Amino acid sequence: MAKAKSVFFCTECGNETPKWAGRCPSCGAWNTLVEQAVGDGAKAKAGGRSRALRAKAHPISELDTAQEIRFPTGMGELDRVLGGGAVQGSLVLVGGAPGIGKSTLMLQICGKLSENAKILYVSGEESPRQLKLRADRLGVQSDNLYVLSETCLGDVLESVEEEKPDVLIVDSIQTLYQDSLESPAGSVAQVRACTLELMQLAKGEGITVFVIGHVNKEGSIAGPKVLEHMVDCVLYFEGEAHMSYRILRAAKNRFGATNEIGVFEMRSEGLVEVPNPSEMLLSGRPDDAPGTCVTCVMEGQRPVLAEVQALLAPAAQSVSRRTSNGFDYNRAAMLMAVLEKRGALKVSGCDAFLNVIGGLSVDEPAADLAAVLALASSYLDKPIGNHVAAIGEVGLTGELRSVNHLSERLSEVHRLGFETCIIPKQRKDQIRAPQGLALIEACNIAEALRAIVQV
Template sequence: MTRPAAAPKAGRPRTAYVCTECGADHNKWQGQCAGCGAWNTLAEFVVEPATKGAAGPATRRAGWAGKAEAPKITALKEVRHIEDARVSTGIGELDRVLGGGLVEGAVVLVGGDPGIGKSTLLLQAVAKMSATFPALYVTGEESLGQVAGRAARLDLPLDGLQGLAETGVETILQHAAGMRPKLIVADSVQTLWTETLTAAPGSVSQVRESAARLVRYAKETGTAVFLVGHVTKEGGIAGPRVLEHMVDAVLYFEGESGSRFRVLRAFKNRFGAVNELGVFAMGDKGLKEVPNPSAIFLSGGSTRQPGSCVMVTREGTRPLLVEVQALVDSSPLSNPRRVAVGLEGNRLAMLLAVLHRHGGIAVGDQDVFVNVVGGIRVQETAADLPVLLAVLSSLQDRPLAEKTIAFGEVGLSGEIRPVPNGEERLREAATHGFKRAIVPKANAPKAGTLKGLDVIAVERLADALEACI
């Protein structure tokens, strides 16, 4: 008599391996991810089987999920669009980066180096909002006494702000179901864990599942959620890369070591523009907004220096004046160095080749160092012309004319290409007292538009070099 095969045990979890860079699943561990090609990025992940029609533990215990409607296909033109209502955080620079304020049900991931001020910024924000916007501050790294002590040192109003020292997601959601806050801050997502998984807190599976639970809660209840994330030594947010795909906005808090200035940058925002920039200054009473960031990015020196050129860059909706410095010196090496801080290194090498080919100026035997003052990173091509003018100024040991700014993209054939929002950049320069501007011809304004600013329009690199000599 043949014995029937035993049926597989229902609800038995299986182990998979997930790439921390791209989130691809693998049945077994291997050195290289087949999805993105990254090495040594696979981490163990316990996959829990889902039961059809059954609600998750958080849903059953917290009671925050209502009866869901069956999905159906709908013509997009019949969908009623409701404009996103925004709530001010009370911090103008944070509102700017978020796209005008905090949207109901939005999930925002804030990352940055240890001690950069992530917790301080969010504590200041929720303290200002808590009077009219009930908030719950969940801390998994500090005690409530430490959080209250920081708030006291910063002289923050705490009316309406509730605190919870907890790392279990189910417990957090259960308390949130009873309190019904409009805003939750989870500091940090790497400390959270869910009882449905056996992995340790901070593992790939725990971070991903815990964040997914909070995202689901935010969407179903309309509660805004801030998640604080640690960063790796490479500068990315620790944990699976899919974490950044799940949230609505990803903000990075940056700052040079030893500097009191902090920059908040948006790398993803479903409710606003990306690459928006907010500038803060760290003081005794916490982070303060910098209303005129152009002033901190300029050296403010009383004398002109060789190797310096001021450019007008654009971060999101804001034009900023930043100073580009270059140092050109004879190299003792057979292969001279090309160092770019705040700029892309490969683009610097390309610009130096264009300078030689179309400007007739060779720096092949020179070390070239280029730095953007203030720790800001310039990613747009408008920095091409200022970089070459700064290099020429340092090479000739001759400063540019006083109160001169420049911007423009330099092509491989030596042409000066226009950049977006040229007239707005010129108005910003005129506001700060600049008298002379070297810009692409297509960005030149009409005669008499900008009084007090002498605009020199150039078409070729040779024309720009001649204008600054």
């Protein structure tokens, strides 16, 4: 009996090698090579299929970009993240933790899309009766919505050929398998092969395909990293299990801006859009409490207000404790060092806790000044004031650096009822402050600290 052939795939870059190694020879990642069996029949079938569907080359001058059709999904927040709506013939990957609401989101958009398009919803995790019960709860009823409970990709493609849908939804990619491959469903080889078939289907037939993908414990899409490179859009559905709010974030978008976010609230009747996320993130903010400051961050093209909270307490042990949630830990440690060196506040002997309210992750330098002021407010036990916001980047010498889109940020700050905003002095001649919003310009954190004492 002939020995079965096997190859090793890298789960980070998708590189294929004949032998196992501790480190991937392509991307250099450690312990990412996994073994998968490969049959000769699968290779022959794949080669014949590719030759039969070989596309013809065209001069680029003859191509017409006006044929790109973009249509609304029925949910404004999702359309914003996609760049104005879904594009015909695109392949969209939606990832998120279990129970976050991925299937609910996909089934809800079926209600609107089925008014003008034919939809095939393929589920490898739920039976048609379960899908019907979920649809009844969400109020989704349409004769143009077809459901199929199947895990074999070949049968799914046959159903697509019979029904000829305009939109195909696959829930999830980890449950699909190709019978020509010997590896189990969810393996690296199966996920990569099934995604490739769906990509050829979307590009060849002009069908818009939404694929749901599970997220592993590291927070990335389960399966090979090359999966995210193959699709047109990668959307991450984020949120805490004990909170009702969900954030849909675009990590990759070939048809629009990346890092756009859409905010939803999970209710008993399904996901409800939150058109004003700034107001949602600031709801329940305590009055005149020390250790809190509001800043404005840019999520794609949308300015969003975020509340940064800090708590400093005398350290109970010789080594101080540092904890951050929603704020980069290393950057928080750097800001505390700058605050002690340039702000003359002895925070090294305190346990420090930094938190961004609402489950929002702040990763841009524009929130540095708000974090520093929140830390100083907690250390001095003096509230900054509910009507004060702060925007600016902090350097290692304690200077305040300018940030982009400052005019849009100030407009959002003023729209939410704030009266004062602390900004870097370098942007004085380049901004247009809204009427009724007082600006306090500071060159360094020392001037900013003196400003909050006087406010």
